[in-house]
Amino acid sequence: MNCQELVDFLMEYLEGELPPEHQxxxxxxxxxxxxxxxxxxxxxxxxxxxxxxxxxxxxxxxEVPEDLVQAILAARRAK
Structure with a gap:
């Protein structure tokens, strides 16, 4: 097994679902x-x-606080 294959099988390994030969x-x-x-x-x-x-x-x-909404809008206008 190489590094890329290890990444490919990572989730199966962590979930205990990797076949014995691959494990x-x-x-x-x-x-x-x-x-x-x-x-x-x-x-x-x-x-x-x-x-x-x-x-x-x-x-x-x-609800989103009004001051947060205003800060986001001001930041958008500043771009």
Missing amino acids: AAFEEHLRLCPPCVHFLATYKEAIVMGKICCQCSEAIPK
């Missing part, structure tokens, strides 16, 4: 390729951060 090749590639180990680690961190961000307990306002 063995995937893990062997990780054993031999530090950049892919780093890529996998940062990808896992991104998933965790995404889940944390989605657990926001603050209520989203139903």
Whole structure:
């Protein structure tokens, strides 16, 4: 398995859905390729951060504050 194939199989690997023969090749590639180990680690961190961000307990306002609308419009006019 090469680096591109590892990326192609990444989601299946993380979801535990990679066929055994591909999983063995995937893990062997990780054993031999530090950049892919780093890529996998940062990808896992991104998933965790995404889940944390989605657990926001603050209520989203139903209406956009008028001062925000005016700031956006002013920024558009300034372009």
